[in-house]
Amino acid sequence: MRWRGAALKDVSPWWNFLAKTNPFIRFSRQRSDGSWLRVFQTEPVQANLNPVWDNIEIRLEKLCMNRFNSEIKVECFSHSGDNGEEFIGEGSFTLEQILNTTRVVSLTNPDVENPGTLFLDEVNIEERFDFIDFIRGGMQIAVVLAIDFTVSNGIQNSVDSLHAIHRTSLNDYQIAITKVLGTLLNYDYDQRVPVYGFGARPCFPNLKDTETSHLFPLTGNPERPEVLGVDGVLKTYSNALQYLEFSGPTYFSPILREAIKQANDSLSKGHDEYLILLIPVSYTHLRAHETGRNLVCRLLLEKKNPQDVLLSLMPSSALKK
Numbered sequence: 001m002r003w004r005g006a007a008l009k010d011v012s013p014w015w016n017f018l019a020k021t022n023p024f025i026r027f028s029r030q031r032s033d034g035s036w037l038r039v040f041q042t043e044p045v046q047a048n049l050n051p052v053w054d055n056i057e058i059r060l061e062k063l064c065m066n067r068f069n070s071e072i073k074v075e076c077f078s079h080s081g082d083n084g085e086e087f088i089g090e091g092s093f094t095l096e097q098i099l100n101t102t103r104v105v106s107l108t109n110p111d112v113e114n115p116g117t118l119f120l121d122e123v124n125i126e127e128r129f130d131f132i133d134f135i136r137g138g139m140q141i142a143v144v145l146a147i148d149f150t151v152s153n154g155i156q157n158s159v160d161s162l163h164a165i166h167r168t169s170l171n172d173y174q175i176a177i178t179k180v181l182g183t184l185l186n187y188d189y190d191q192r193v194p195v196y197g198f199g200a201r202p203c204f205p206n207l208k209d210t211e212t213s214h215l216f217p218l219t220g221n222p223e224r225p226e227v228l229g230v231d232g233v234l235k236t237y238s239n240a241l242q243y244l245e246f247s248g249p250t251y252f253s254p255i256l257r258e259a260i261k262q263a264n265d266s267l268s269k270g271h272d273e274y275l276i277l278l279i280p281v282s283y284t285h286l287r288a289h290e291t292g293r294n295l296v297c298r299l300l301l302e303k304k305n306p307q308d309v310l311l312s313l314m315p316s317s318a319l320k321k
Contacts, residue, residue: 001123003042004052008116009109011078011086020047022079023088025118029064030071039063044079049116060095060125068095074118076107089115098123134274141187142273144262145233146255147173147218148281150199150248156241163246165238174234176280182230184276194225194262195233198255201245212247215254255279 005023012019024044028036040058045051064070072095076088089107103120135141154161162172170178185191195218202209204220217225218240227236259277266273 001056002053002121003056004050004119004121005076006050006117006119008049008051008076009088009112009114010049011088019080021049022046023048023051023076024079025053026075026077027063028073028075030073036073055122064095070094074105076116076118091118131274135187140189140273141184142262142266142275143181143184143188144194144196144259144275144277145177145181146196146198146277146279147237148199148250148279149197149244149246150250151246152248153246156244156246163241165241173237173280177233177237178230180278181233184278185230191229192226193233195219195227195236196225196255196258197240197244199250200247202243203245204243214251215258250281252279
């Protein structure tokens with residue numbers, strides 16, 4: 001909505017020639033008990049009796065509980081110093097009225113004759129969908145998994161390592177993969193997941209690097225980084241540990257660029273997919289100078305379980321529910 005005022009009453013004190021009328025408008029919806037609930041307020045326009053306020057974007061649920069015939073009160077005030085306000089006038093309208101009949105609100109004030117008029121110059125109702133709406137509509141998810149193998153996890157041969165493989169229980173990385181990836185793959189039509197590692201020196205039979213790599217396929221085959229389903233990911237992860245020498249530091253730029261590349265490739269092929277980059281890590285210290293434009297976030301976290309940073313930095317408490 002875009003509102004403007006015309007011929008608003010000058011309510012600045014007559015004895016203060018420096019004072020000006022700085023109008024703003026306030027919208028309220030009516031509760032079931034008849035009282036009014038403030039839902040939105042514009043910024044004041046300085047020293048102007050014919051103001052044009054900035055475009056207003058507000059959800060219909062907040063404005064009128066999605067009721068097109070529900071009365072909405074609009075009040076006009078003048079902002080004065082020390083957060084004070086002077087009443088200019090008020091009026092009301094419904095969405096039904098402004099969409100089909102009139103877009104003019106004549107203000108009333110019991111103490112002032114003809115306090116002014118409000119005009120609605122633009123109004124547009126847009127239906128905006130959230131992520132769940134797209135999933136319900138059939139959009140598929142594509143997942144890219146990248147696992148932290150920096151030395152901060154502890155040496156893989158140590159029983160205290162976060163990557164230690166136990167006979168009777170899963171380690172924290174395996175738990176994170178099972179819980180989060182298992183949920184996401186319910187919406188992935190082919191169940192195939194590119195699985196990468198970073199922060200280690202790979203020593204696979206067909207993929208070796210003498211320096212720390214910040215992007216390598218856990219399959220050991222750069223041409224075929226994908227594996228099938230959660231079971232395939234867990235098996236590939238466990239098998240890859242014997243071919244990795246944990247190192248560091250933690251750099252996210254390579255995997256971010258790879259995920260962006262895959263998303264662009266999918267888009268160019270006309271696929272209706274939502275790509276999620278899933279990164280289980282032991283702890284994070286993202287380097288702004290390293291990631292540059294690709295910087296998604298900057299975290300300084302104490303060392304915790306890998307479940308602490310998952311799926312757009314999902315907190316561990318959300319995973320344990």
